[in-house]
Amino acid sequence: MNAIVKTGLSAAAVSALLLSGLPATAETIFLSTQARPIEEAEAMRNEVLGQYDGEVDYIPQEDGPFLNRILAEAEAGKVSVGLLGALHGNFPVLASADALEPIDDVLSGLGDRKLIGTFVELGKLGTGKQHYVPWMQASYVMAANRQALQYLPEGADVMALTYDQLAQWAANVSAATGERKLGFPAGRKGLMHRFFQGYLYPSFTDSVVTEYRSDKAVAMWASFKEMWKHVNPRSTSYDFMQEPLMADEVWIAFDHTARLMDAFNRRPDDFIAFPAPAGPEGRGFMPVVAGLAIPANAPDRAAAVKLIDYMTRPETQIETLKAIGFFPAVEMDLPDDLPRGVQIAGAAVSAQAASADANPSLLPVGLGDKGREFNKVFLDTFQLIVIRGADIDKTLDRQAGNLRKLMEETGAPCWAPDEPSSGACPVK
Amino acid sequence: MITERTLPYWLLAPSLIFLLLLFAYPFADAFFIAFRAEGQWTLENFRTMIEDINFGLSFWNTLLLVLIVVPLQLAIALTMAMMLTKIRAGRDLVLYVWTIPLGISDLAAGVVWLALLSERGYINTILSSLGILDGPALWLSYETPVALFIAVVLAETWRATAIVMVILVAGVQLIPKEYNEAAEIFGASAWKRFTKVTLPLLKPSLQTALILRTLLAFEVFAVVVALGGRDLPVLMGEAFLWQFDYRDNGVASAYAVLTLVISIAFTVLYLRVLRVKEEAQ
Amino acid sequence: MSGIYVEQVRKVFGNFEALKSVSLDVQPEEFTVLLGPSGCGKTTLLRIIAGLETETSGTLKIGDRQVNGVPPRGRNIAMVFQNYAVFPHLTIFENIAFGLRMKKMLNSEIEPRVKKAAGMMHIEHLLERYSGQLSGGQRQRVAVARALAMEPEVLLMDEPLSNLDALLRLEMRAELKGLLAQSRTTTIYVTHDQVEAMSLADRIAVMHGGHIIQYDRPIEVYQNPANEFCGGFIGNPPMNFLETNRENGHCKVAGARLPAPRAGSERVTLGIRPEDVVVTDQTAPEHLTGQVTVVEPLGPHNLLTLSVDQQLFRVTTAADSPIRSGQEVHLALAPGRLRWFDSENGQALH
């Protein structure tokens, strides 16, 4: 009878020997949370990394598995990933788990190009060491179908809208077409929390944390809830606004430039891009910064450094812009043979940055692995007030409590547009 | 030495050890995390879980989903199983068609039903061509929770009825034909024969099908996310968010432990309600 | 060929004692039948001899080898199962050759042996078929051929004919008798059909409640049953039994005075087979009187059912006998055929 037991085990043993996984060649594994959609990933591999004189395997990963993998490799002490590419928000989790290699030396090695100062500073994550080298940047802008322009309220300049005009515009559209054509990316993978942190709050309260439950905030939520009456209810499942735009479900949308690029490239004559609207405290907007970092005790540090140098070269920055719609993190002037989509988005981003009432805010720093819970506070507030129609004051009180607990736990200092604070950023 | 008495244990050993190695350690680790925070034993994670704004909704949604989908699937699967015994020509083909969903991953099922039910989807096309609708109508949004719930029930029923049917088809086969014929001779109507002969004898299969399907139903996730996004929170969806989005595997494990406890409760319930006496095997 | 020696074998299933210390010795080449009602332990005994069941206690020998604990394959036996157990995934040829292949015999040896066994059972034309395509009778023949092909020391058969229809059973019985006599293999045959036992057995072991009551030649068991059960179980219609009470050396029942047996307690039972009773009209002290209740013309003879001393009593008479139901008759008992049993334990008395 033990013949059966033997065969069962031997089958497992044989396959263990046979298929213990193909040995990884000497290529650098470039793990990234950016350019995940299939066309963009292919563009990264062929156009951007095509000319790199070295073996690189570009693997896009969702944030969850990305962080899970690096933390697991760090904990197990066997690191296979060569280079990391991610948004500013992903790095604090890795930094607080000491999974990142300090790369101040790499930064000094890139002397021949001018990396944008504020982004280099961001790369320190509020500590003395350089955790990531700025890789590329983007921002959030608004996009609109040309058919919607006819419903613009009197005297409204689309390139310098206010939130009230946006609300009025949306109302006109739904009155005219009977459908609610304003859209926001409030789906599971949407970037709605950035809209509140970088756009709505700074525009209405000139703050993100301290004024979280001030009266201005109450007025803000009230007006936003009013506007939401003209927003397409499917917004709570929109992740990439380019899709509903191309499906004509939505005519006016807010999203990350890279998540609108497909629409601009595919139908450049149907869509326009324009800066985010302004509120009483100015035109709040926030940059999206992506960086390159080397995992602690990475297999081949030299190769990683070589790849960082390659990625931050001006010509590669331009290829990246063309391929995935992210703008250079290096101070350079853009050539004019760029694809139509990039030109459309680029104009809106620079108009937004150069606007008179510009009120730029930075990305949160020092939140450690609580970054996502920080976003959850804003999303929960939105869910309760706008979707479930809860009382604004009570909700803000409760959520302010969570925010305060979060700030004390992480001890994160305030960041623009809040006034700098010595200890943890206070929540009034 | 392998003797007559110990032989069964030798045969079970390989699969038992395999499961222990692969499941026991991570399971203990995850279970352990649920009850610890900052280094000491606490129910902190459970408290955060319960206080979360989505907890109540996700709990009731999951429970309701299970209580509707599982019985519905059982009914459909039972009808299919019974019909299969009657079909002669093309029986293999019909069985093949009905077991196709077994091969469909919930990823693909989510995509398919999204295409069907989205406001510019196929069902709306049919409805508007029939004149019921005059344009694209919205089913999958928080404003129409009932429609969204029905959409998820439809998708889940489509995806996971096959597993129940296969178990029941096997169960029906194991019942010797003579019992049914005997009952027929005693003048039992088709319905009577079904309730008095087939169903009681099908109890063991019903029990297995119910337990298995309920366990999997509590882990429903991919289809709900594909159709409902954030609008229909479910336990596993929240666990996934806490694990991967909010990076707090303590609360994630708490959700998992809760799911486990409910699943065990349902299993015990089935074992008691559908108790199959040894002799009546 | 070797005999089979069973000494005080007991078998307990949980708290049910299936076999209560049974002993049996089967001579080489002898055809022994284990006969008894279902649940009397006959199949359990057979399975213990085959090694499919392990005995709780007792010793078991095949030839001069003790085989306790030896697995079936080591006992050089062959067995025919009640449901034939013909392998559905093998052709009939392979079924019959199965045992020989396990003995690692060469094809050149296997081929003739299979053909010979198939010939004996008249199934040469079925060798390439599968059991699914065969009738019950054919499958049964394959099972027997398969066992014979192995030319075992001992052949065990578990009610092989019980699943066949009456006519086929009769035919198979005759064939089996001829075959087994010819092959002269020591055989143990289990059945609940006493006709089969009488026709096939060299010796019959009548079993009841886990005991072997009697182990003797068929005619012995038929004519001198060891107890009431044996008498009643064998013979169709069964032996008649009449309660009698003893009076100074004689037993009186239904008007008859008969010489009482020497041994036994106060009350004794008289046993007589229906064919050993003659209906007469003379009266005599040793004649019984009874009232005929039913007359059944069965073709070769008539079966009379009478009420004697308010007890059921059957007599066979010639097919053309004039006796009608309701008639009062006198019954003469064939002298040598009278048997006495102790009313308490049913044991035979001499």
Added chain:
Amino acid sequence: MADITPDSLKDERSFLDRILPRWNVWQWLFVTVCVILCLWVLLPIYLLVLSAFSPRDAVFAWPKAFLPTDISTDTIAFFFGVRGVLSAFLNSVLVAALTMIISIGLGAPAGYALARFRFRGKDSFRLMIVMTRAFPIAILALPLTVTFIKLGLYDTVFGVALVHSALALPFAVLISSSLFMGIPFELEEAAWTMGCTRAQAFWRVVMPIATPGLAAAAIFAFVISWNEVFAATILTLQQPTLTAFLLTTLSESPLYFRFAGGFFLVVPALIFIFAVRKYLFSMWGIANR
């Protein structure tokens, strides 16, 4: 006897009568329900394939076209071009094949034990096997990844196959035990009396009869592994299975790509189940009652 003339032989029934079988109301109802149930399964899949093969903007079109009017394979073609799809496809096949071998190799003996023996702890074992599915694999992610990295099983086809086998094992055990129950024990006993050891009897008699059923159980394990998404994603890096590859690239790709991905997932599974449809009946018990 009326003489049989050609026209008396002519069939008077109308054309329709002749093709439609003469069924009573119940039979008509039976057939319609049967057809509806078949459509209920097939229609969504047809639409998936249709969307996968229609041009990109057809996916956003309103109203949707039901008939395959304009077919374009550029989404599908693009898929083949993407680096990694083919190797992911191969990985999926390898993992699924391994899962089949391991889950049947370990599951069949356990199934045999459950079918043939009555022993203490039998029911608790059967329940325990099923209950392993109660704990969601998503939550075992981190500890599992760390262990696998330490054991060197990380990012290997065999590593993923181990986890998939753990998922498929409960089904393998349940299916094989009901399979063996369908095989009369007397066949084994007959083999013993004909010179077989217990193991020889198992391999020469029980296995050949159970093979079709086990083949179906193996395909069932294959499908479970083929469709598993989560463990495959977190445990692989350069060796993703097709589902893991699709999950990472598709969840954010435009809708038309998700249909192509869905197509790639669905078609192989359909083919496998078709290959084994005859055995589906014997998967859970021999039908020769």
